[in-house]
Amino acid sequence: MKQSEHHKQAVQTTGHAWDGDIQEYNNPLPRWWVWTFFGTVVFAVVYWLIYPAWPVGRSYTKGLFNTITFQTRDGQEVTTHWNTRSRFIADMQRGEAAVKQREYLEKIGQSSYQDIVNDPDKMGFVLSMSKVLFADNCAACHGAGAQGKIGLFPNLVDDDWLWGGTFEDIHQTIANGRLGFMPPFRDTFNAEDLRALAAFVLSLSGITDEHDAARVARGREIFTGEEGGCYYCHGKDARGMKSQGSANLTDKIWTVADVPGAPTYEAKLQAVEEVIQNGINRRMPAWKGRLSEEQIKLLTVYIHQLGGGQ
Amino acid sequence: MTTTADAGRVRIYPRSVSGKFRRLKYAVLAIAYLVYYGLPWLPWHRATGPDQAVLFDIVGRKYYLFDLVVQPQQIFWLAGFLVLAAMLLFFVTGIAGRVFCGFFCFQTLWTDLFMRIEYWVQGERPARIRLDQQPWGPEKLRKKGLTWLLWFLVAFWTAITFTLYWGEAGTLLREFFTGTAPAAMYITTGILTFTTFTMAGLAREQVCTHMCPYSRFQAAMFDKDTKLVTYDLRRGEGEQGRSKVRKGLKTLEERHAAGVGDCIDCGYCVQVCPTGIDIRNGLQVQCIHCGLCIDACNTIMDNMGWPRGLIRFSSAREQEGGKARLFKLKTVGYGLSILVVTVLLFWSVSHQGEIDTAVRQIRQPLYVLLSDGSIQNSYQIKLSNLTSETHHYSLRIKDLPGAQLDVGHFRTVELKPLKHLTLLVKVRTPQPPPGAARIQDFEFEVVNRDTGAVAAIVPARFYRP
Numbered sequence: 001m002k003q004s005e006h007h008k009q010a011v012q013t014t015g016h017a018w019d020g021d022i023q024e025y026n027n028p029l030p031r032w033w034v035w036t037f038f039g040t041v042v043f044a045v046v047y048w049l050i051y052p053a054w055p056v057g058r059s060y061t062k063g064l065f066n067t068i069t070f071q072t073r074d075g076q077e078v079t080t081h082w083n084t085r086s087r088f089i090a091d092m093q094r095g096e097a098a099v100k101q102r103e104y105l106e107k108i109g110q111s112s113y114q115d116i117v118n119d120p121d122k123m124g125f126v127l128s129m130s131k132v133l134f135a136d137n138c139a140a141c142h143g144a145g146a147q148g149k150i151g152l153f154p155n156l157v158d159d160d161w162l163w164g165g166t167f168e169d170i171h172q173t174i175a176n177g178r179l180g181f182m183p184p185f186r187d188t189f190n191a192e193d194l195r196a197l198a199a200f201v202l203s204l205s206g207i208t209d210e211h212d213a214a215r216v217a218r219g220r221e222i223f224t225g226e227e228g229g230c231y232y233c234h235g236k237d238a239r240g241m242k243s244q245g246s247a248n249l250t251d252k253i254w255t256v257a258d259v260p261g262a263p264t265y266e267a268k269l270q271a272v273e274e275v276i277q278n279g280i281n282r283r284m285p286a287w288k289g290r291l292s293e294e295q296i297k298l299l300t301v302y303i304h305q306l307g308g309g310q
Numbered sequence: 311m312t313t314t315a316d317a318g319r320v321r322i323y324p325r326s327v328s329g330k331f332r333r334l335k336y337a338v339l340a341i342a343y344l345v346y347y348g349l350p351w352l353p354w355h356r357a358t359g360p361d362q363a364v365l366f367d368i369v370g371r372k373y374y375l376f377d378l379v380v381q382p383q384q385i386f387w388l389a390g391f392l393v394l395a396a397m398l399l400f401f402v403t404g405i406a407g408r409v410f411c412g413f414f415c416f417q418t419l420w421t422d423l424f425m426r427i428e429y430w431v432q433g434e435r436p437a438r439i440r441l442d443q444q445p446w447g448p449e450k451l452r453k454k455g456l457t458w459l460l461w462f463l464v465a466f467w468t469a470i471t472f473t474l475y476w477g478e479a480g481t482l483l484r485e486f487f488t489g490t491a492p493a494a495m496y497i498t499t500g501i502l503t504f505t506t507f508t509m510a511g512l513a514r515e516q517v518c519t520h521m522c523p524y525s526r527f528q529a530a531m532f533d534k535d536t537k538l539v540t541y542d543l544r545r546g547e548g549e550q551g552r553s554k555v556r557k558g559l560k561t562l563e564e565r566h567a568a569g570v571g572d573c574i575d576c577g578y579c580v581q582v583c584p585t586g587i588d589i590r591n592g593l594q595v596q597c598i599h600c601g602l603c604i605d606a607c608n609t610i611m612d613n614m615g616w617p618r619g620l621i622r623f624s625s626a627r628e629q630e631g632g633k634a635r636l637f638k639l640k641t642v643g644y645g646l647s648i649l650v651v652t653v654l655l656f657w658s659v660s661h662q663g664e665i666d667t668a669v670r671q672i673r674q675p676l677y678v679l680l681s682d683g684s685i686q687n688s689y690q691i692k693l694s695n696l697t698s699e700t701h702h703y704s705l706r707i708k709d710l711p712g713a714q715l716d717v718g719h720f721r722t723v724e725l726k727p728l729k730h731l732t733l734l735v736k737v738r739t740p741q742p743p744p745g746a747a748r749i750q751d752f753e754f755e756v757v758n759r760d761t762g763a764v765a766a767i768v769p770a771r772f773y774r775p
Contacts, residue, residue, distance in 0.1 A: 120720060120731070127734070145674025157678045158686075206683075251681030252741075260679065260775065305718065305734070 051082055070094075101129070105294045113167040116301055123301075130302035133295055137287065146306050150258045152282075157306050160253040164242040165310030171300045177286035180245050184279035188228070197222050197230075198272035202259070204238050204250045209265050256280055321442065322515060322586040324425060325435040325578070329605025338413050339422060347467070350474035357698040358727040366476050372728060378659065379728060381694060383666055390655040397651060401644035403531045405636070406623060407538040411524065412600030417517050420468070420510035421584065424461055431457045435581060461511045462503070469502030515585040519596050526595070535634045537623040539599050541590045544629075546573035546620050552590075555614075562616055572620055578610055579603035579621060589621055599623075664701065665725075666694040667756055667766045672734075676773045683741035685774050693723065693756065694730035701725050702759040705735060710752035710772055714738045722759055737772060748774050 012026040048054065051063045062081035069079045070090040080086050092098045104125045108116060116122045135144065141153045148155035154162060162180070163173050189197065199212045200219025208216070222228035224236060231238070233246040240248035247255060254260060257271040287296060354363035354376060365374040373380040380387060399410055411418060432438045432453050441450055473495045474482055485491035486499070509517050518525055532538065546552055548571030555574050559565050565572065573590065580588045582603060585596040589603045607621040625634040672688035680686055695701055704722045707713050716736040723731055749771055756766040 117718075120723075124732075143674065145672065147675035147678070155675075155678070157675060157688075159680045248681065252679060252683035253681050308716070308736070 104129075108297060109294045113301065113304075117305070126298050126301045127305075130298040133291070133299055134302060137291065138299070141284075146303070148255070150254060150261065151256050154255050155253070156303055158253055159308050160248060160251060160255075161242070161307070161310055162240070162245045162247060162255065165304070165307065167300055167304055167309070169242065169310075170303050171296060173284065174291075174296050174299055174303075175286060175288045178245055178282075178284045180280055180282035180284075182233070182246070182275075182280040184277060185228070186277045189222070189276070193218070193222060193227075194273050194276060195269060197228060197276060198269045201238075201249055201272050201276075202265075202268055205252055205259070207259070207265070207268060319516070320586065322584070323435045323438045323442075323581075324584050324586075324602075325581040325606075326429055327578075327582040327602055327606045327609065329602075329608055331601030331605050335413060335422065335600065335602075339419055342414070342416075342419055343423075347471050350471060350479040359698070360478055362478060364475060365478070368476060379696075379698075381666070381696065381728070383668075383694065384662070387655065387659065390651060390658070394648065394651045394655065397644055397648045400531060401641065401648060403528065404533065404536060404640050404644060406599070407532065407536055408525070408528050408597070408599040411518065411598035415598075417509060417522070418584075418598060418600065420464075420506060421514050423464060424510040424514075425584070427460045427464070428457055431460065458511075461507055465503045465506035465510070466499070468506045469499040472502055473498050515596065518585060518598055525598075528595075529593075532593075533640070534626040535636070535638065537625050537634060538593060539589060539597060539601060539604060539621065540624040540626075540629060541573075541579075541592070541621050542619070542624070542629070543590075543592075545571060546590065547571040572611075572616060574610065574614070576610055578606040582606045662696060663766060664695070664697045664758070665703070665756060665765045666696055666730075667754075667768045668692045669754060669768045669770050671771065671773075677775060679775065680738065684738045685742065685772075686736050686738045687772050688734060688736050689754075689770060691733045691735055691754065691768070692730060693725060693733070695725040695727060698727040700727060701765075703765065704757050704759055705733070706755050706757060707737065708753040708755050708767075710737070710739065710750065712740050713752070713772075739772065739774075742774050746774060750774075 012028075014024045014026045017023050048061065049064055050066050052060055053063070054061045066082040067079050068082060068086040068090050069077060070086055070093055072078055078086075104122075108122060108126065111119075111122060116126060134142075134146065138146070142148050142156055143153070146156040148157075159165075161169065163169055163178055185194075196215040196218035198219070199209070199215040200223055202208070203212075203216045203219075223230045223234075223238070233244045234240055234249055235246075238249040240246045257275045259268045259271055262268040262271050287299075291299070349364050350362065352363035353361050354374075355361060356374070356377075359365075359372070359374055359379065360367075362374065363376050367373065371382050402409060428438065432441055441453060444450055470483070470486065473486075476482075477495075482491060482495060486495060513521075548565070549569035551571065552573035552575045553559055553565070553570045554576075559568060559570055562572065579590070580586075580603075582605070583589070584600060584602065585598060587594050587596045589597065601623070604621045604623070608618045611618045611620060628634050668691070670690040670692075672690060676687070678686040678688075691705070693703060702722050702724050705715060705717055707715050714737070716738065717733060718735070720733065723733065725731060751769065751771055754768045754770055755764050756768065757763070758765040
């Protein structure tokens with residue numbers, strides 16, 4: 001239609017006239033819109049019937065023909081009106097993915113650690129599920145990539161295991177927790193002895209200063225003698241003891257003193273001195289009651305493969 | 311025009327016509343329907359995978375197209391294909407107007423079929439107009455009912471067929487009618503039945519006029535050399551305008567002497583138009599270039615014994631007496647682009663390797679200091695077997711001196727056909743001398759153990775503190 005014809009068309013008005021000649025255009029809603037609107041009304045009514053909808057006194061309409069059946073923790077079968085919480089429970093009990101996960105968990109529960117790590121299929125499940133478990137339960141302290149934090153939480157990705165890196169050790173650590181303790185030696189040593197001990201500890205990892213040979217010798221004396229008694233826990237060879245969770249001081253890894261981060265030899269000495277003075281008091285909680293046996297097993301395998309295990 | 315701004319829609323009752331373009335449209339229709347409805351049922355033999363020529367397996371993330379199996383990481387082929395389709399569309403539109411709309415668009419194809427059904431049940435245009443005007447009675451109820459039933463069956467089968475592309479056709483169909491098919495199939499079938507019925511049966515030309523964006527930007531692709539469905543204004547109108555065949559205006563000579571054009575104003579071209587326009591008013595946004603008005607006019611011209619082509623595919627330049635140019639920057643440019651994209655696409659499809667690899671560096675932590683002072687980086691390597699044979703692969707490192715590779719328990723991995731596997735590997739280098747580069751580029755080599763050849767080389771980076 002041409003533009004001119006368009007303007008010739010009579011325009012609908014609402015029929016009112018104010019001040020004699022002021023009229024109002026009537027633009028009715030498109031019919032498809034009106035029908036869609038009626039459609040939503042019908043939808044709403046059907047929805048009210050099927051789903052919980054209206055408050056009635058202290059209760060509410062429960063919805064018809066729409067129940068959910070699930071089992072409570074003590075094995076009772078419960079049928080309730082539709083609600084998302086029950087739907088979730090039912091889905092976790094009967095849902096396709098949940099059933100499959102449960103089957104896998106059972107399989108993992110019955111397999112030995114060696115079986116699991118040699119089976120790519122099981123290993124695939126372990127890695128994907130324990131990644132989530134780790135993120136939910138462990139990452140808060142140990143970090144998202146299990147890299148830990150020097151001075152606070154051990155790094156789980158390196159090849160050093162304070163409490164042992166076998167499957168059994170790791171399982172024990174997760175299930176029952178650990179108490180990492182080193183007494184403070186603030187009052188035991190004078191400043192010179194403290195420095196000597198720190199220099200000796202650094203020298204164990206190959207960090208030396210040519211002017212410090214005498215100090216290192218003195219430090220060794222304190223360490224291996226009754227004066228310091230450090231060897232009680234760290235061992236005569238300073239390689240640590242897994243039963244104590246005492247650190248291996250001869251490797252390049254530092255879990256408490258931030259030696260790698262200290263820029264100078266002097267600063268490294270200070271970092272070690274601080275640990276000797278203040279001691280260590282770290283605690284990892286037990287997860288036995290909080291995680292299921294299968295979940296702990298999954299995490300054990302996960303952490304074992306993170307650092308390569310022992 | 312089929313609608314006005316204020317009033318409702320003006321119904322269109324296209325008259326049937328026969329001729330060159332009508333035959334061409336039927337041919338396209340037949341081929342398109344044969345392909346669409348038949349393809350899911352075409353068997354195909356494969357070493358691994360379903361015995362169906364075309365199957366888009368969403369759950370398995372494999373898209374089977376005859377002997378080609380497309381995996382999600384090759385989705386850029388789809389992008390290439392779409393670019394090609396767009397280029398082709400622009401190319402054709404620049405040369406011959408909206409012929410895609412008129413001959414190949416599914417809206418046109420299905421509307422055409424639905425109009426045919428209408429014609430079979432209710433008869434020719436006058437019969438349909440009469441039927442619509444008469445009050446509801448047994449005849450109207452029967453004819454309308456039968457039309458709608460047939461429409462519904464076609465729409466339903468169209469919808470079902472669409473779903474059959476996404477699974478094993480026979481199984482899906484059986485499941486559909488035994489009530490065990492996936493919900494997605496019922497929902498898709500429902501939606502597509504509804505839209506097919508509505509769009510092809512009821513909305514028809516309104517889809518082209520009001521919904522389709524293509525009709526809105528078509529004009530931007532036309533130029534003076536584009537062959538459009540054009541009414542030859544000079545020939546049709548003469549100096550005195552068109553005129554019906556009257557006494558004294560019966561032969562061409564008489565008409566030319568009187569200054570009257572060749573158009574006898576029979577209105578056939580308007581009656582056959584599926585979008586209800588009068589082509590004699592010139593180029594209009596509704597025109598889909600189906601050529602049916604050309605067939606109609608040629609039929610009349612043949613009856614009159616006058617030359618054909620009063621309405622024809624003709625360019626603006628030709629109307630002005632010039633000659634349409636085919637080779638010019640636009641057409642040659644689009645043509646070359648099409649060629650380049652086609653070659654690239656074919657090259658990419660035919661030169662894909664046997665394996666697809668992706669390396670992701672574990673960034674948290676980026677590196678780990680080990681007890682002997684060496685540095686460890688970890689990588690997640692994903693290997694996808696693109697072939698239909700089982701292969702065995704191992705990994706090795708290139709260009710990283712002193713590096714050790716730790717692949718855990720899986721020294722050699724077996725990759726079943728079309729399967730993928732994610733490996734976590736660790737790379738260690740000895741304690742770096744002071745001042746060593748903090749970032750070092752190196753490569754993983756994936757070695758096919760069966761042939762001994764390097765199947766893929768994947769670049770990666772090694773980070774140090």
